[in-house]
Amino acid sequence: xxxxxxxxxxxxxxxxxxxxxxxxxxxxxxxxxxxxxxxxxxxxxxxxxxxxxxxxxxxxxxxxxxxxxxxxxxxxxxxxxxxxxxxxxxxxxxxxxxxxxxxxxxxxxxxxxxxxxxxxxxxxxxxxxxxxxxxxxxxxxxxxxx
Amino acid sequence: xxxxxxxxxxxxxxxxxxxxxxxxxxxxxxxxxxxxxxxxxxxxxxxxxxxxxxxxxxxxxxxxxxxxxxxxxxxxxxxxxxxxxxxxxxxxxxxxxxxxxxxxxxxxxxxxxxxxxxxxxxxxxxxxxxxxxxxxxxxxxxxxxxxxxxxxxxxxxxxxxxxxxxxxxxxxxxxxxxxxxxxxxxxxxxxxxxxxxxxxxxxxxxxxxxxxxxxxxxxxxxxxxxxxxxxxxxxxxxxxxxxxxxxxxxxxxxxxxxxxxxxxxxxxxxxxxxxxxxxxxxxxxxxxxxxxxxxxxxxxxxxxxxxxxxxxxxxxxxxxxxxxxxxxxxxxxxxxxxxxxxxxxxxxxxxxxxxxxxxxxxxxxxxxxxxxxxxxxxxxxxxxxxxxxxxxxxxxxxxxxxxxxxxxxxxxxxxxxxxxxxxxxxxxxxxxxxxxxxxxxxxxxxxxxxxxxxxxxx
Numbered sequence: 001x002x003x004x005x006x007x008x009x010x011x012x013x014x015x016x017x018x019x020x021x022x023x024x025x026x027x028x029x030x031x032x033x034x035x036x037x038x039x040x041x042x043x044x045x046x047x048x049x050x051x052x053x054x055x056x057x058x059x060x061x062x063x064x065x066x067x068x069x070x071x072x073x074x075x076x077x078x079x080x081x082x083x084x085x086x087x088x089x090x091x092x093x094x095x096x097x098x099x100x101x102x103x104x105x106x107x108x109x110x111x112x113x114x115x116x117x118x119x120x121x122x123x124x125x126x127x128x129x130x131x132x133x134x135x136x137x138x139x140x141x142x143x144x145x146x
Numbered sequence: 147x148x149x150x151x152x153x154x155x156x157x158x159x160x161x162x163x164x165x166x167x168x169x170x171x172x173x174x175x176x177x178x179x180x181x182x183x184x185x186x187x188x189x190x191x192x193x194x195x196x197x198x199x200x201x202x203x204x205x206x207x208x209x210x211x212x213x214x215x216x217x218x219x220x221x222x223x224x225x226x227x228x229x230x231x232x233x234x235x236x237x238x239x240x241x242x243x244x245x246x247x248x249x250x251x252x253x254x255x256x257x258x259x260x261x262x263x264x265x266x267x268x269x270x271x272x273x274x275x276x277x278x279x280x281x282x283x284x285x286x287x288x289x290x291x292x293x294x295x296x297x298x299x300x301x302x303x304x305x306x307x308x309x310x311x312x313x314x315x316x317x318x319x320x321x322x323x324x325x326x327x328x329x330x331x332x333x334x335x336x337x338x339x340x341x342x343x344x345x346x347x348x349x350x351x352x353x354x355x356x357x358x359x360x361x362x363x364x365x366x367x368x369x370x371x372x373x374x375x376x377x378x379x380x381x382x383x384x385x386x387x388x389x390x391x392x393x394x395x396x397x398x399x400x401x402x403x404x405x406x407x408x409x410x411x412x413x414x415x416x417x418x419x420x421x422x423x424x425x426x427x428x429x430x431x432x433x434x435x436x437x438x439x440x441x442x443x444x445x446x447x448x449x450x451x452x453x454x455x456x457x458x459x460x461x462x463x464x465x466x467x468x469x470x471x472x473x474x475x476x477x478x479x480x481x482x483x484x485x486x487x488x489x490x491x492x493x494x495x496x497x498x499x500x501x502x503x504x505x506x507x508x509x510x511x512x513x514x515x516x517x518x519x520x521x522x523x524x525x526x527x528x529x530x531x532x533x534x535x536x537x538x539x540x541x542x543x544x545x546x547x548x549x550x551x552x553x554x555x556x557x558x559x560x561x562x563x564x565x566x567x568x569x570x571x572x573x574x575x576x577x578x579x580x581x582x583x584x585x586x587x588x589x590x591x592x593x594x595x596x597x598x599x600x601x602x603x604x
Binding site for chain 2: 101
């Protein structure tokens with residue numbers, strides 16, 4: 001009986017840690033998305049602005065929609081926390097890749113400092129997103145294909 | 147014994163439930179099924195098909211043709227997906243009833259085993275084109291050479307099944323859709339605004355029927371094998387709803403976007419259009435990644451189909467055999483055809499003739515013949531699977547209707563009579579019922595031979 005209770009407490013602790021990590025990561029992506037949106041306003045031309053508006057809005061929406069979902073999930077169900085987190089992170093990480101491959105593209109005519117900042121932010125999103133995807137998937141024992 | 151217990155006892159010898167029904171524990175939500183279909187659609191070939199349409203129509207007609215063609219695909223593929231969702235069985239398994247066990251092997255060859263090798267070759271060829279657009283002046287990056295080494299790399303990836311490639315594939319897909327949208331608006335921006343979209347047109351406008359056939363043909367193979375994904379649906383209708391939504395909305399949007407980019411930039415293909423717009427080398431490299439990760443799936447699926455056809459060798463051996471064939475076809479095509487889209491268009495049209503009749507016969511058998519003629523009203527037990535299940539070796543009306551439907555569609559195309567794909571589907575559908583119902587009512591044996599399912603599901 002006692003062992004069972006200890007096991008349940010352990011599961012809750014693990015779930016709480018996972019929930020905290022998931023919410024932290026989604027919030028991190030939300031902040032980065034907002035920063036890229038703000039940088040878009042400094043692009044100095046409509047093409048660069050629309051690029052940031054498109055990719056940044058997708059990141060912000062993917063985070064804002066999923067944060068309350070993850071927040072409401074029961075810590076005793078790690079898979080219930082991991083699945084929406086992974087869904088959100090796939091989108092944000094993909095848009096991070098988008099910044100990496102388009103920041104210096106000639107069409108968008110982004111000023112060099114802004115392009116470089118978006119390029120770096122894109123890499124941060126890509127690397128952090130990948131790390132979080134792999135670790136959350138492993139901790140919750142959930143497939144990355146959710 | 148419950149269905150779950152039966153599943154627990156059966157070993158999945160070939161992997162991915164190739165010859166077994168899906169257990170309840172493996173089912174997925176409707177949203178998940180939708181995302182899987184979207185992932186399949188996210189290939190360069192989808193917007194390349196839009197380029198093909200742009201050579202036939204102006205933008206408004208292109209939208210009309212794409213929507214009509216995709217509505218046909220939504221209904222057709224949706225009905226088949228519902229069969230997969232109800233029976234939890236893949237295409238190769240459900241074809242055992244309308245075509246017979248041997249007939250299903252023939253159907254399997256028509257639907258997947260052969261076309262997927264060609265798809266592998268086509269995607270490899272497109273890979274060669276993309277590499278050549280990025281790096282045009284090098285022997286190793288000529289279309290032929292790039293197709294050969296690209297095909298080899300894709301085959302090796304599929305052989306080892308790198309997890310990293312799967313991860314890259316997931317990351318690529320959402321941005322790939324965004325990139326198509328960006329490319330679409332960028333091409334309009336460079337052309338001088340939305341008004342230009344409706345004024346640009348090719349020199350000769352093709353008949354509507356040709357375009358609808360083309361659109362249906364592009365995804366006909368996919369719509370016949372919708373059960374392969376829909377069988378995982380938690381609800382019987384999950385796959386049907388997911389399929390119909392993604393094909394009507396997103397396939398139409400992709401075709402239109404690809405077509406508009408081609409019309410406005412006046413380039414023969416979308417990859418060149420993306421390069422001309424100035425979306426950067428990175429975007430093109432991303433397109434390569436998309437092709438790569440899609441194509442290793444093609445060769446994996448082709449291997450699955452050949453296992454179901456032969457019951458011999460394992461997946462890895464088939465990947466090597468089929469990948470080598472596909473790579474050689476791409477190299478030869480690239481050498482023979484250069485950057486022309488003709489092989490792609492011809493292949494899509496050929497699919498449009500011969501694959502849909504298989505689906506039409508399946509629909510006629512499942513929705514009409516078995517419930518209303520044979521009295522099998524319960525949808526969940528209409529098609530049964532499991533060790534010891536007896537199947538007919540050949541379903542005579544099914545095979546006859548399939549072959550005649552294909553021939554009618556082909557002749558319609560050759561002589562320009564109506565819409566060939568629709569002719570083929572309707573012919574096969576009614577021919578099956580016209581042959582099967584009188585035979586069944588008159589007590590004439592309409593199935594020959596017998597095949598008993600083994601423990602492995604083969």
